[in-house]
Amino acid sequence: MIPRKKRIDAFVNLGNYLKDPIHSIELEGIAAQARNINSWFIPENVRLAVQKISEQLLAGSALLSFLDTYEEVSESKKIGVVMAGNIPAVGFHDALCVLLSGHHLLAKVSSDDAPLMMYLLETLLRIEPEFVNYLSVVQKINVADAYIATGSDNSSRYFDYYFSAKPHIIRKNRTSVAILTGDESGEELEALGDDILHYFGLGCRNVSKVYVPENYNFSPFFDAQASKMEKYQYHHKYFNNYEYNKSILLVNRVPHLDNGFLIVNENQALVSPLSVLYFETYSSDEQLSEELGSHSEKIQCIVGPSKSTLATVPFGKAQSPGIADYADGVDTMAFLRSF
Structure with missing residues (x-):
């Protein structure tokens, strides 16, 4: 097994490599x-995505304090990881955990995200060649000792069946929500727009619904998003979704708000279509807490004011998870040392 310090140093050096402007053309x-x-x-x-990885996951002090909370595994096992491809490098955190823990990573990289994930893994191998014995990119992972798989609610049923005989973590669809009070600054509302729209809203940490007080005025929110218009109006796939969803609402005479690239629609559902933000009103903190608690298994994170009684992420930080912010709240490192 590669010594722990050598493993940590390799990832710290990877972070430094990714931050170095000399590699920007690459x-x-x-x-x-x-x-x-x-x-x-x-x-x-x-x-x-690369910036967030280098800043949030690969800083030396963060890696050291993170690993200090876990005991070293006594034996290296083969861990199969089925990576999603909904946003760039979304599978990197699982790869990081497996390799830091001392296990052998069997990575099934999503075809939608192959160039970036392969670049990150191959760069790591150049930095620390000893990982060649602990890192394999595979098409099938039926020989692993344990599995981590990320997918949709539909694919999770397949994963549950296929991997049932071995230790596993199976991740399903999740989304994120935000809480507004009406007291937010323009900067906070602009940052919330990033939480909604970064990666075109395709990630589980993207806000798909906001909870607002009764009679909330959305005009300041829309004003704060004006600078984003060109980016989203000129991306053909995103704008096709916007035009389609707008036409459905118009044909069905569903009340909604619209700023030319983002639609706001009152709806009790959690997950909104691409280019649509759902909202729901609340009358008290107690009611809101109860409502969010009933959806806890579907919510990845809650964006909102720090004074909230709920555990919230600051506006603009939904796409900046720390190394210990595990998907679905399941401690991957604890799982990796449990067998």
């Missing part, structure tokens, strides 16, 4: 490949 080439394969992965979003 990354732009990868971003172009990613966009050619998946038009949702525009270069701006690829750069954003």
Whole structure:
């Protein structure tokens, strides 16, 4: 097994490599490949994902304090990881956990995210060649000792059946919500727009619904999003979704608000279509807490004011999870040392 310090140093060096401007042209080439394969992965979003990885997951002090809370595993096992491909490098955190824990990663990389994930893994191997014995990119992972799989509610049923005989973590669809009080500044509302729209709303940490006080005025919210108009109006896939969803609401005479690229619609459902933000009103903190509690298994994070009695993420930080912000709240590192 590679010594723990050597593992940590490799990832710290990877973070430094990704932050170094000298490698920006290299990354732009990868971003172009990613966009050619998946038009949702525009270069701006690829750069954003890499920035968040280097800043939030690969800082030396964060990695050290993170690993200090877990005992070293006594034996290296083969861990199969089925990676999602909804947003750039979404499978990196699982890869990081498996390799930091001392296990052997069997990575089934999503075809939608192959250029960026392969770039990250291959760069890690160049930095620390010893990982070659602990990192395999595979098409099938039927020989693993344990599994981590991320997918939709439908694919999770397949994963549950296929991986039932081995230890596993199966992740299903999740979404995120926000709480507004009416006292937010323009900067906070603009930042909330990033929580909604970054990665075109395709991630589980994207806000798909806001809870607002009764008679809430959405005009300041829309004013704060004005600078984003060009980006979203000129992305053909996103704007096609916007025009389609708008036409459905108009044909069915459903009341809604619209700023030319984002639709706001009152709806009790949690998950909104792409380009649509649902809202629901609340009359008290107690009612809101009860409502969110009833959906806890479907909510990834809650964006809102720090004074909230609920555990909230600051506006603009939904897409900046820390290394210990596990998907679905399941401690991946604890799982990896449990067998």
